[in-house]
Amino acid sequence: MNEQARALKLIGELLDDFRSPDFVWQVLIALSCVGLAYVTAQWWRRRHVEGSGRLKDAGVRLIFPFAGMMFSGLALLAFKPFLHVNLLKLSMPLFGSMALVRGVIFVLRQAFPRATWLTAWERIIAATVWCWLALYITDLSPFVIESLEDVSFSLGGQALNLWIILRGIATIFLTVVFALWVAGVIEARLMGIESLDSNLRMVGVRVAKAALTVLAVITSLSLVGIDMTALSVFTGALGVGLGFGLQKIASNYVSGFIILLDRSIRIGNIVQVGNEVGEVTQITTRYTVLKHPGGTEFIVPNETLISSTVQNQTYSDSRLRLATVVGVAYDADVERAMQLMVEVAQAQPRVLADPAPKVLLTQFADSSLTLELGFWIADPDAGKGNILSDINLAILKTFGRHGISIPYPQREVRVTGGTAD
Numbered sequence: 001m002n003e004q005a006r007a008l009k010l011i012g013e014l015l016d017d018f019r020s021p022d023f024v025w026q027v028l029i030a031l032s033c034v035g036l037a038y039v040t041a042q043w044w045r046r047r048h049v050e051g052s053g054r055l056k057d058a059g060v061r062l063i064f065p066f067a068g069m070m071f072s073g074l075a076l077l078a079f080k081p082f083l084h085v086n087l088l089k090l091s092m093p094l095f096g097s098m099a100l101v102r103g104v105i106f107v108l109r110q111a112f113p114r115a116t117w118l119t120a121w122e123r124i125i126a127a128t129v130w131c132w133l134a135l136y137i138t139d140l141s142p143f144v145i146e147s148l149e150d151v152s153f154s155l156g157g158q159a160l161n162l163w164i165i166l167r168g169i170a171t172i173f174l175t176v177v178f179a180l181w182v183a184g185v186i187e188a189r190l191m192g193i194e195s196l197d198s199n200l201r202m203v204g205v206r207v208a209k210a211a212l213t214v215l216a217v218i219t220s221l222s223l224v225g226i227d228m229t230a231l232s233v234f235t236g237a238l239g240v241g242l243g244f245g246l247q248k249i250a251s252n253y254v255s256g257f258i259i260l261l262d263r264s265i266r267i268g269n270i271v272q273v274g275n276e277v278g279e280v281t282q283i284t285t286r287y288t289v290l291k292h293p294g295g296t297e298f299i300v301p302n303e304t305l306i307s308s309t310v311q312n313q314t315y316s317d318s319r320l321r322l323a324t325v326v327g328v329a330y331d332a333d334v335e336r337a338m339q340l341m342v343e344v345a346q347a348q349p350r351v352l353a354d355p356a357p358k359v360l361l362t363q364f365a366d367s368s369l370t371l372e373l374g375f376w377i378a379d380p381d382a383g384k385g386n387i388l389s390d391i392n393l394a395i396l397k398t399f400g401r402h403g404i405s406i407p408y409p410q411r412e413v414r415v416t417g418g419t420a421d
Helices: 002-019 022-047 054-079 086-111 116-120 122-137 141-150 162-191 198-224 228-245 247-262 302-307 334-346 385-401
Strands: 152-155 158-161 270-273 276-283 287-291 297-301 310-312 320-328 358-364 369-377
Touching (some): 022 054, 054 086, 247 287, 320 334, 334 369
Antiparallel strands (some): 152 158, 358 369
């Protein structure tokens, strides 16, 4: 009742001022303070671009409410002896609450730099929190709470109203933000342990985030006063429906954790799944990204990697054997050609000396002798097509300098019969 009495007193004072001619001056003075604060904020933003430093970024966000507080305080001191200043008395805490909200949002953005949702919803969150603080400052919040509590309904055996729902949403938001902050601290610690396998670190981070988020939601609902057992039937039915409808997605998530735990596929591996070949660039709980040397990226569901045969070219050894085939003429010096091909491969910096490059005579073709040059590289992630192209070009130039011809199919047509007169 004391809060309601204070609210009624404040409203009564403002209504009394509204009936007085001086109220127009109060409005003009308050609007002037807002205008001066806006001009000051624009001047400050032109001199301090956002993104140039944390302190300057904080100044860009807080200059408007701080300037509004300063100008409102000066106006309050200047005009208090001459007229009623209840509106100015109200504007100062409103500017202060705006500064508080913007400061908290700025700290949250610094704490969660990867939270794109926070950037997208920043204005809505700030406006909602500021409106509630304004109601609290003006002592109007009891009236609003009472109106929200009047809109009530029941869900099972649980009595609910709009105030409980809104308070639950706010509590869930705060607890989840705190849980994500704790998860971020855990992630930083785990990622700093170099002796721990990268897949295990990723599993630890994701399990920590999921567990802390679920714990935050359950705890916040309990704090609001919602009995979780009353929702057990509803959540059970929902779980069964989701189990049937989302079984593929659930299978992909389970498969993602299996891949991360058994370490059969790691980031940086060169793998082939069906006709898709590429380097593993990302492993999420639902899919794995393969990047082809040509730039194309394949998104492979994790269930496919578990249930089908995967060719991992760098599973236990990052070294990879490549081969190129060249045909030489039958009358060419084959041994000399094989030696030149080995020398060409050895001249390439990416080709390993052990195992050494080797040339094999693989086929007696119709027009040529087929020679296969096999060599090993240790960095398949740097590309295979480029090293093959460099070696083929070098072989072509070397054979040209040493007079070794690369024949091509030829056909000879003979006419055995004469033409009739």
